[in-house]
Amino acid sequence: MIRPTTRDLAKAAGVSLATVDRVLNDRSGVRDDTVKRVTEAIEKIGFARNISAANLARRKSYRFLFLLPRTGDQFLDQLIGRIAEANLGFAAEMMRAEVAHIHESDPHQIANFLAALDPDQVDGVAIMAPESPQVRDAKSRLTERGIEAVAFLSGQITTGSEVFVGIDNHAAGATAGRLIGRFAERQPGKILVIAETMRARDSLERRLGFDEVIGADYPHLTVLPSLETHGDPDRTERIVTASFRNHPDITGVYVLGSEARLPLQAITCNRDADPPAIIAHERTPFTETGLMTRQIDALITQDPGHLVRSAIRILRARCDRREVLASQEKIRIEILIRENL
Amino acid sequence: MIRPTTRDLAKAAGVSLATVDRVLNDRSGVRDDTVKRVTEAIEKIGFARNISAANLARRKSYRFLFLLPRTGDQFLDQLIGRIAEANLGFAAEMMRAEVAHIHESDPHQIANFLAALDPDQVDGVAIMAPESPQVRDAKSRLTERGIEAVAFLSGQITTGSEVFVGIDNHAAGATAGRLIGRFAERQPGKILVIAETMRARDSLERRLGFDEVIGADYPHLTVLPSLETHGDPDRTERIVTASFRNHPDITGVYVLGSEARLPLQAITCNRDADPPAIIAHERTPFTETGLMTRQIDALITQDPGHLVRSAIRILRARCDRREVLASQEKIRIEILIRENL
DNA sequence: GCTTTTCTGAGGTACGTACCTCAGAAATGT
């Protein structure tokens, strides 16, 4: 059985090609009952528009933007690399993705940037920015103007139809909790939690999930208050050193930010022998080495390539008013150890 | 900068559209230096064929076949489900995948089946069958006849350009070894390994990887010889019971086949209290429940959806004589625990 | 009934590529 075309549809509905076209691209000037006849025929013969042909005729191509913070973070570098890579593959489908850097801490600037986007130039945006009312508003206005938007990795509380591309941070924290619980010594001890900042939703959720598991199943472990590095090497060194001095019985460390380098370097300086169990996030050249040298016990990661492609596929599907394959777009919380690197 | 078309290419090369066409679809009757002029122009202006338009003109669609064993295995059911699902998404790109069931133990039948495939009807095949010279030969003849083939999940030793879609089983076994080592009691004990059969490469490799890690890092654990269930409930029950009787100090179990149900049921009957650490493979409704009820400690899985889509993408790329994005097609060895389910 | 408005059909062109034919140019052989 060959794929039905618009001609088949026209014949099946007993109308002309022009009318079929009017219905499909919901142009005006078709009586309601005629529309119904066509939609019924679509169901009946199982018509599905050939999107490639449609895009060809429309001379349509898709342009998507990734709004990313401008830091030198290794994980971010990975993301940018994957975006470039994705462009290779998606070029065949007339899609291309670009990166725009923003100051993640300036919601106003982000909102302005979004407001300035031209629907003729950009079809969709993946936004990685901390939660804020300004960005939230700008996002919904974006959608009104016909630019699709998804929350990428960080941020916005997703209500209803809004889409979030990234992992469930509560579950990620719980996963870390379970691993620490199983990897750490089975005797009373303290667990150090290190974050860049605890002011971000993501961090809070991870910590919450972490505490729940430890609290429920590993009562011999005490989780210390989260240390905040603020991305400052000196500060990190200082607070980590202080923690190890104050708590000689630290048996586990959970680095919950996506930049594990600073905390890990600080830890190595403080504990050569009898090292604690260490769980960190994201796969970067640094954490990979850490796993191989057994400094890190496990990583909790989300595949940056998958994140990028998923965001693009979701934006594309929304442009086409199509559903996505939910199972494909679910971002997995991956556990990485030396053996499955 | 707009995407260059064949007309742009013709102009840039200083030849006619017809000649460009001859070169692009390597038809005969073009002098070598003219070919060179065109290929140089392709480089120069960065021409890339619009595959959608080409397929439209050719009325080309892709039909792929998954050759799967005919067992009632839950993991296989998952695969079949994902193939159906993938069809939804890939329909837009004029691709469709079908399942053909084979007797996996009859290489001759498989070879005959492959030999009977018509290149006009089928563009590519993903073959899940144990290694055998017959299948191996049939596969290479398939390729000669213009049907692409990839080894799917099971089997063939991949030499050189041959493609394998699935995980590295040695690494998967090693991952299991590491997890058992970390999850089991830290005192001397025995580890039970249960397989459907040890005659398959996959099983051997997993066992090998498993033993390496245990041998190197967990000398207090003794890995028992692999039990083979042959998919027989009674036999399974019998040999598992015997093992637990003979070895009261079993502290870990590694179920290395993709059908964990029988072994797990046998284990539960034998050890209510003080259960051993259990690692199994593949996510199925059964193993998922096992994780949630804490009967299973961790699962080592490969995403069936990813497997299916990856096989399809690879076949498609080979049909188009294109490269694939290696990073996207790498099948990850996933570790699943309750928290990241 | 008539006019006015709303709807529909027929036909065209275009998108970028494939594939066909045929005439004529260029290279080759003698």
Place this chain on the structure above:
DNA sequence: ACATTTCTGAGGTACGTACCTCAGAAAAGC
């Protein structure tokens, strides 16, 4: 220099869809 072969160009049609125009049919208003 000629015949012969090999190469090239020009032009066409097609794929499935979008989008345009215009004529005429059907419905609505009076």
